[in-house]
Amino acid sequence: MAEALRLGEEARGTTAPNPNVGCVIALAGAVVGRGATKPGGRPHAEAVALADAAERARGATLFTTLEPCAHRSHRGPTCAHLIVAAGVSRVVAAIEDPDPRTAGDGFRILRDAGIAVEVGLNADEARNGMAGWLTRLKLGRPRITLKLALSIDGKIALPSGESKWITGEDARAHVHLERARSDMILVGRGTLLADQPRLDVRLPGLEERSPRRALLTRGEPVENWETLSSPEDVFRLHDVNDLLVEGGSSTATAFLAADLVDRILLYRAPIIIGEGRQSVGYIGLDAIGDAHGRWEARDGRSLGIDRLEVYERVRTH
Ligand SMILES: NC(=O)c1ccc[n+]([C@@H]2O[C@H](COP(=O)([O-])OP(=O)(O)OC[C@H]3O[C@@H](n4cnc5c(N)ncnc54)[C@H](OP(=O)(O)O)[C@@H]3O)[C@@H](O)[C@H]2O)c1
Ligand SMILES: [Zn+2]
Structure with a gap:
């Protein structure tokens, strides 16, 4: 998660209006995929890390600084669905997406697919790293x-x-x-x-x-x-x-x-x-x-x- 936070911090200032998320995929103690939200906000960090890991995502643990997205868009599949399709077996997220339209839905999709989900690891650091985006959601600026x-x-x-x-x-x-x-x-x-x-x-x-x-x-x-x-x-x-x-x-x-x-x-x-x-x-x-x-x-x-x-x-x- 420390590495995911670092990747997210490096992307800060380039991803608006989207959050600067970091993601790391680990299998058998080794990192097999890394990603951060790309400039302009797409692709999302999880999609980048899954592409990086390719076949090695199967059975792996995915660490992400924010709950994977769940609201469908015309721009492609949601990260929650990508994670399920890749065969990831465990997801560790720092914080839930506070946007009331999506909060909890990403985790629900993962759990419904039989993926183990943990939330709250390094939550304070993640809130700090995404303070800009979180402030915008909360205060509208x-x-x-x-x-x-x-x-x-x-x-x-x-x-x-x-x-x-x-x-x-x-x-x-x-x-x-x-x-x-x-x-x-x-x-x-x-x-x-x-x-x-x-x-x-x-x-x-x-x-x-x-x-x-x-x-x-x-x-x-x-x-x-x-x-x-x-x-x-x-x-x-x-x-x-x-x-x-x-x-x-x-x-x-x-x-x-x-x-x-x-x-x-x-x-x-x-x-x-x-x-x-x-x-x-x-x-x-x-x-x-x-x-x-x-x-x-x-x-x-x-x-x-x-x-x-x-x-x-x-x-x-
Ligand atoms: N040490 C530092 O960290 C640091 C950093 C920056 C600057 N400085 C120094 O600070 C000095 C400049 O400071 P300053 O106070 O004279 O100028 P400033 O704050 O840079 O600019 C003042 C101008 O900003 C606009 N403005 C201010 N309040 C506004 C408001 N509520 N709504 C709309 N516009 C507003 C007005 O522009 P208009 O007149 O065009 O309407 C005003 O004339 C310079 O000497 C500079 O070297 C030091
Ligand atoms: Zn996403």
């Missing part, structure tokens, strides 16, 4: 990650607006990896004007993984950029699982004020800027008590000379 590169004293630029570069190479390489795993990146028009950012992926082997670019502006559209005229426009993005918001300050403020941030990647450099641009402005907060309980630290590590801190929005409903 992408999972939104806000990236901020800060000084020790929380500034994102000099008073002049200069911000290249606050963080070092390792932190920037990590940002490029997050870009590659997002379906879309967004900046405000101020950042476009100040930095002329390319927002592409400059990592060896991942150059093809540059996501769609979007601009937050109340003004005219810009060529080669999709336009969002308010943060609430994210509800129109039906084919984006993961949206990465890269600033600047007013854009971060607008998304936070609208409570449209699910995760914060905070890259903190060991420098002090002093007078400079604040990372975030007024977000509608009038009592310090209201600020507590909203964010939870999920990860913290060094990236070269910088520190990465990851926070997630606590949502109880």
Whole structure:
């Protein structure tokens, strides 16, 4: 299952509107098939892994990060039926498909065919890996990650607006990896004007993984950029699982004020800027008590000379 999760994570940012599923087929202690959802969302991971395993799928165990699909489509047989036809004897899935139209049907088809089914292995990791798609199903919008590169004293630029570069190479390489795993990146028009950012992926082997670019502006559209005229426009993005918001300050403020941030990647450099641009402005907060309980630290590590801190929005409903 760890290998299936890894395959699914590698596909993150390429499969929307479908989930980034990973699948591994094992027979007699050896891996005989591997698959992940292909770019654009088809073929599904199980179909790819079954094709890879071919005859060796007979009597094997299939590990998948998500319940195999069961709703018939004109684009071919369902994964549940493919698994039955291939003669797989056991299926281990991390999580059930939460889509109420299919939930449980995939497992039912497998069990009716005499296949042993187990559900729940590494469920938390799978939910984490498919957070974008799960957020879209639940909230009707992408999972939104806000990236901020800060000084020790929380500034994102000099008073002049200069911000290249606050963080070092390792932190920037990590940002490029997050870009590659997002379906879309967004900046405000101020950042476009100040930095002329390319927002592409400059990592060896991942150059093809540059996501769609979007601009937050109340003004005219810009060529080669999709336009969002308010943060609430994210509800129109039906084919984006993961949206990465890269600033600047007013854009971060607008998304936070609208409570449209699910995760914060905070890259903190060991420098002090002093007078400079604040990372975030007024977000509608009038009592310090209201600020507590909203964010939870999920990860913290060094990236070269910088520190990465990851926070997630606590949502109880
Ligand atoms: N350190 C970092 O992580 C980092 C990252 C990015 C940028 N920066 C720095 O941040 C500075 C730019 O920040 P900034 O605050 O001036 O600009 P910004 O947030 O990039 O862009 C501001 C523009 O975004 C649009 N906008 C903002 N809120 C909106 C809303 N609610 N609805 C619709 N459109 C909205 C408006 O565009 P229109 O005026 O076109 O309507 C606004 O003028 C630069 O100095 C840049 O170098 C730092
Ligand atoms: Zn499927």
